[in-house]
Amino acid sequence: MKGKQFAVIGLGTFGYNVALEFANKGIQVLAIDVNTEIVDRISQFVTQALVVDATDEKAMLEAGVADCDSVVISIGESIETSILATLIVKELGVKDVIVKSASAWHSKVAAKLGASTVVYPELEMSKKFVENIVTPNILEQIKLSKDYNLAEIVAPKYVWGKTIKDSNIRNNYGINIIAIRKHVPIINDDGQSDIKEEINMVPGPSDEINQNDVLVVIGSEESLAKIKKDKE
Amino acid sequence: MITENLKTNASLEASHIELGKFYFLNDKYDEAVAEFKKAIEINPSNAEAYYNIGLIKESSNLICEAKEMYQKAVNINSEYKIAKDRLAKLIGVEIKD
Numbered sequence: 446m447k448g449k450q451f452a453v454i455g456l457g458t459f460g461y462n463v464a465l466e467f468a469n470k471g472i473q474v475l476a477i478d479v480n481t482e483i484v485d486r487i488s489q490f491v492t493q494a495l496v497v498d499a500t501d502e503k504a505m506l507e508a509g510v511a512d513c514d515s516v517v518i519s520i521g522e523s524i525e526t527s528i529l530a531t532l533i534v535k536e537l538g539v540k541d542v543i544v545k546s547a548s549a550w551h552s553k554v555a556a557k558l559g560a561s562t563v564v565y566p567e568l569e570m571s572k573k574f575v576e577n578i579v580t581p582n583i584l585e586q587i588k589l590s591k592d593y594n595l596a597e598i599v600a601p602k603y604v605w606g607k608t609i610k611d612s613n614i615r616n617n618y619g620i621n622i623i624a625i626r627k628h629v630p631i632i633n634d635d636g637q638s639d640i641k642e643e644i645n646m647v648p649g650p651s652d653e654i655n656q657n658d659v660l661v662v663i664g665s666e667e668s669l670a671k672i673k674k675d676k677e
Numbered sequence: 678m679i680t681e682n683l684k685t686n687a688s689l690e691a692s693h694i695e696l697g698k699f700y701f702l703n704d705k706y707d708e709a710v711a712e713f714k715k716a717i718e719i720n721p722s723n724a725e726a727y728y729n730i731g732l733i734k735e736s737s738n739l740i741c742e743a744k745e746m747y748q749k750a751v752n753i754n755s756e757y758k759i760a761k762d763r764l765a766k767l768i769g770v771e772i773k774d
Contacts (some may be wrong), residue, residue, distance in 0.1 A: 599738045628735065628736040629700050630681055630701050630704070630732070630736065631702075632698075632702070633759075635759075638698050638701060638702070638729055638732060639732065639759065640732050640735060640736055657736055657737050657738060659738065
């Protein structure tokens with residue numbers, strides 16, 4: 446990652462924070478927007494901040510966009526501008542182009558233009574949001590492949606006090622426990638009660654599962670749905 | 678007489694908080710919550726009691742209830758930093774001092 450240079454075009458809420466995160470990680474980042482005020486605001490944090498019209502190929506070339514290894518295009522206000530900027534960045538020869546999409550059609554067009562990654566934060570967030578409400582015992586879920594997910598589930602009552610081996614989770618559900626997370630009560634340096642998180646990253650067959658433990662598991666969507674249903 | 682009663686109540690309230698913390702540290706969550714609730718009965722503005730119930734709810738993965746308790750603690754004492762931090766963490770926002 447060292448020495449890699451990124452550009453972020455479009456400094457709305459998403460783009461601004463992406464550029465800041467790159468800068469926080471010590472990555473060289475060129476931040477571009479048409480709004481002078483936003484560019485001024487971010488200039489103290491990033492390697493370089495420029496006021497450039499992303500639809501002006503010559504200006505983009507002069508700004509040094511072609512020298513970047515990866516370019517994030519996060520122009521949310523105008524899909525047309527975003528598409529044009531994507532086309533120009535590809536024409537400039539940038540291989541890795543990441544486009545923040547504003548709609549399903551925007552995503553399709555960006556992919557056709559050669560974007561290597563298309564992110565649609567609103568859609569992803571809304572799916573996650575609904576998932577969290579509908580399945581509160583599944584705290585977090587990440588898609589690993591088409592059929593398999595990594596999920597954090599609250600330990601079901603019937604496994605409390607049992608070892609992983611005796612819980613039979615693997616046999617009954619086809620789910621593998623890869624970590625166990627728990628909150629441990631503590632008294633902090635200020636003498637106040639607090640909680641700290643402890644994670645058993647390599648749980649063995651003889652490790653016990655307790656009430657309030659959170660199990661980090663890998664399983665098929667079907668298996669996770671079954672364990673969720675059984676818990677209810 | 679009134680002063681004496683107040684002293685007794687304050688001392689009783691503090692005792693329930695301490696006992697609640699003791700139970701909490703020993704993983705006896707139900708007993709801990711009962712003690713914190715007794716402190717709240719004596720003094721409904723005891724922010725520490727709400728904060729501690731919040732910790733127990735969070736440890737029990739009852740996130741909505743934990744948020745509600747932290748929020749009550751912060752409503753009572755807006756300078757309660759540790760409660761504000763835990764609430765912010767659960768809501769998903771970052772607080773920078």
